[in-house]
Amino acid sequence: MSDPHAITREIDRSHMQVSDEVAIQITGMNKWYGAFHVLRDINMTVNRGERIVICGPSGSGKSTLIRCINRLEEHQQGQIVVDGIELTNDLKNIDKVRSEVGMVFQHFNLFPHLTILENCTLAPIWVRKVPKKEAEATAMHFLEKVKIPEQANKYPGQLSGGQQQRVAIARSLCMKPRIMLFDEPTSALDPEMIKEVLDTMIELAEEGMTMLCVTHEMGFAQAVANRVIFMDQGQIVEQNEPKEFFNNPQSDRTKLFLSQILGH
Amino acid sequence: MSDLHANAASYVRNEMLPPSDPPAMQTGAIKWLRENLFSGWLNTILTILGFAAIFFLLKEFTPWFLHGVWKANSLGECREIIAATWGEDAHGACWAVIRERWNQFMFGFYPRELYWRPILALLLLMVALAPILFSERSNKLWIAGGVVAALVLWLSVSYGQFLPVGILVVIAAVTALLGSRGAQWPSNLIWFSGLFPGLAFWLLWGGTVWLPVVAMLGFVVGWIAFRFASTVMGAIVGAGAGVVAAFLWWYFVAGPLVDALTQITGRTQPFWLRGVDSDEFGGFVLAFTIGIAGIAISLPMGIILALGRRSDMPLVKGLCVGFIEFIRGVPLITLLFVASLLLNYFLPPGTNFDIILRVIIMVTLFSAAYIAEVIRGGLAALPRGQYEAADALGLDYWKAQRLIIMPQALKISIPGIVSSFIGLFKDTTLVVFVALLDPLKGITDAVRASIEWKGVYWEPYIFVGAIFFIVCFSMSRYSMYLENKLKREHR
Numbered sequence: 001m002s003d004p005h006a007i008t009r010e011i012d013r014s015h016m017q018v019s020d021e022v023a024i025q026i027t028g029m030n031k032w033y034g035a036f037h038v039l040r041d042i043n044m045t046v047n048r049g050e051r052i053v054i055c056g057p058s059g060s061g062k063s064t065l066i067r068c069i070n071r072l073e074e075h076q077q078g079q080i081v082v083d084g085i086e087l088t089n090d091l092k093n094i095d096k097v098r099s100e101v102g103m104v105f106q107h108f109n110l111f112p113h114l115t116i117l118e119n120c121t122l123a124p125i126w127v128r129k130v131p132k133k134e135a136e137a138t139a140m141h142f143l144e145k146v147k148i149p150e151q152a153n154k155y156p157g158q159l160s161g162g163q164q165q166r167v168a169i170a171r172s173l174c175m176k177p178r179i180m181l182f183d184e185p186t187s188a189l190d191p192e193m194i195k196e197v198l199d200t201m202i203e204l205a206e207e208g209m210t211m212l213c214v215t216h217e218m219g220f221a222q223a224v225a226n227r228v229i230f231m232d233q234g235q236i237v238e239q240n241e242p243k244e245f246f247n248n249p250q251s252d253r254t255k256l257f258l259s260q261i262l263g264h
Numbered sequence: 265m266s267d268l269h270a271n272a273a274s275y276v277r278n279e280m281l282p283p284s285d286p287p288a289m290q291t292g293a294i295k296w297l298r299e300n301l302f303s304g305w306l307n308t309i310l311t312i313l314g315f316a317a318i319f320f321l322l323k324e325f326t327p328w329f330l331h332g333v334w335k336a337n338s339l340g341e342c343r344e345i346i347a348a349t350w351g352e353d354a355h356g357a358c359w360a361v362i363r364e365r366w367n368q369f370m371f372g373f374y375p376r377e378l379y380w381r382p383i384l385a386l387l388l389l390m391v392a393l394a395p396i397l398f399s400e401r402s403n404k405l406w407i408a409g410g411v412v413a414a415l416v417l418w419l420s421v422s423y424g425q426f427l428p429v430g431i432l433v434v435i436a437a438v439t440a441l442l443g444s445r446g447a448q449w450p451s452n453l454i455w456f457s458g459l460f461p462g463l464a465f466w467l468l469w470g471g472t473v474w475l476p477v478v479a480m481l482g483f484v485v486g487w488i489a490f491r492f493a494s495t496v497m498g499a500i501v502g503a504g505a506g507v508v509a510a511f512l513w514w515y516f517v518a519g520p521l522v523d524a525l526t527q528i529t530g531r532t533q534p535f536w537l538r539g540v541d542s543d544e545f546g547g548f549v550l551a552f553t554i555g556i557a558g559i560a561i562s563l564p565m566g567i568i569l570a571l572g573r574r575s576d577m578p579l580v581k582g583l584c585v586g587f588i589e590f591i592r593g594v595p596l597i598t599l600l601f602v603a604s605l606l607l608n609y610f611l612p613p614g615t616n617f618d619i620i621l622r623v624i625i626m627v628t629l630f631s632a633a634y635i636a637e638v639i640r641g642g643l644a645a646l647p648r649g650q651y652e653a654a655d656a657l658g659l660d661y662w663k664a665q666r667l668i669i670m671p672q673a674l675k676i677s678i679p680g681i682v683s684s685f686i687g688l689f690k691d692t693t694l695v696v697f698v699a700l701l702d703p704l705k706g707i708t709d710a711v712r713a714s715i716e717w718k719g720v721y722w723e724p725y726i727f728v729g730a731i732f733f734i735v736c737f738s739m740s741r742y743s744m745y746l747e748n749k750l751k752r753e754h755r
Binding site: 070072091095096098099101102103105107108109110111112113122123126127171172175 | 647649650652653655656657658659660663667668671672675750
């Protein structure tokens, strides 16, 4: 396999146990954009501590699926239960879920008018009502973890793409989320910056974070995922543990996809 | 490095030639002239024509300006002096009209012995503006403070009314004390900015102090109701409750309460200032009163209208769109006529709604509609990701607006907002159509109606225009300062 970002280092799996506790439960979920049926009959269960990679061709609905999990998109049918809270139109439930679920976007979406430190402390201070000093200490802790504490007082525009994405991860972690969603976190990055972001994500996985990750980084999927989900045309076509998924794909669509993505 | 040099091939140059000057035709003034003024035969002709036009304008205008007479009591006297000094055919400006009618241009028919009150209001306005306009100490702030201090000093001394000077000294002392102790100055003066509207109202119109106090208490009542209701029933209901409580306070409680308090204190000095009627206002006191009140209220109103126009709730959206489109589709003068004539028919009989207040309301509504559109442009320019990131972090709508969206959208909209402010300030001259004495036409006509100054044309207009220019240009410079200060994205 010729993955340019192949994970070379040893991964510490001591904390990576999957518990029986359910973190996310999706049953019979359907979503339409107008008349267009984006997600068809999605059923999936994510246990606490699981690391799931979702892949598939563009337009297959994988981003839409994880955006439904923190209600950035509304679903029209079926049930989504996150952390025991069902997502309905109730704004209070939505805010509760959102403060438990961290999200990292393809285009980072840092707040350009705030410093890196302010980006990280804003939500803890205003949503969690954490005192400013404490929030800043937490923020510095996570900035150290993503290895950019020295940039704390700069503005996002002064950082490189990889650094911005690591800040975005730190910003989510500052809310102490129990689940992290990654929506193509490396797709907007230059090749040499992808590795630094993936390293940060691997570290997170090693600590036992529940992660849902839409990505084309198959090296990452093989190294840390305990399940790979393949989606096409709004459906979950196939899911399996990475070894089986890559070595022994079942459906033709999966085989075609894998041959295209791994072939070059 | 040394290694590299040692191994470098012999044909690689180690030392650079000393730089030579570029050809004379390509540098400095000559290059600039060639590129900008004489780059072709057409541009050369246009340049020459342009310079000729400027030359003839200056040739006519400069002597007129320089022959100006500052000390005279009538236009006739002016002309005599000019003829005596510069010859029979000489033209000259009669600036004496401004000197002699200065008070009228500044204060209209405001009682002379009370001039210290608008002056003091102007001084306090600057104090109230400091924490809003400048978030940190800067040289510009000191310069602005110095200019205002000099202005107040000069105005006060020239009228022999020293109260503003005394207050100026106190403020300077307090500032020096705060500054020397490294306190958060000027941002810790923000409480004064909150009190200023009531204080300015009292200083300008006089009467009982309880009217502005009770009126301002309405905001406090509304805020308490909002805090109480929002913890029980949520933010939207809370906001509604706050507005309703404030209106109930103003409508039912305020009137009797003011009367009762006035009964108690009577017309004793600290609670009572001599009343000044709205028709005694005029000149720049009037322009500033309307302009500043309009600017201060139209910005928050514009923000709310812009948010309402982008709302998901059809009723809110419809109301905001209807309001904005209606107000923008109607000339300001129409609204002013409505304010002066029609509004009385709709108000309960017996209520005498002050004309300046009515005009302020109309000017504010007018400007708010424009500002709302400017801010909507700023909101539209923000990437969707900003909203999504705020949502994903669990910020609710109002927090996301206040902390993430508005700071960025307002920053984008600064030039447009300041343009609206400048337009509003200049539009205050339109109040002449509802029989208020604006400085440009109202006062100028009154001056020219007198026997002494009949026939004076250019001088008052130039003077009033110059003052408007100074104020508007200052606003424009401030907006550029603010844009530079907020320029944080180096994308």
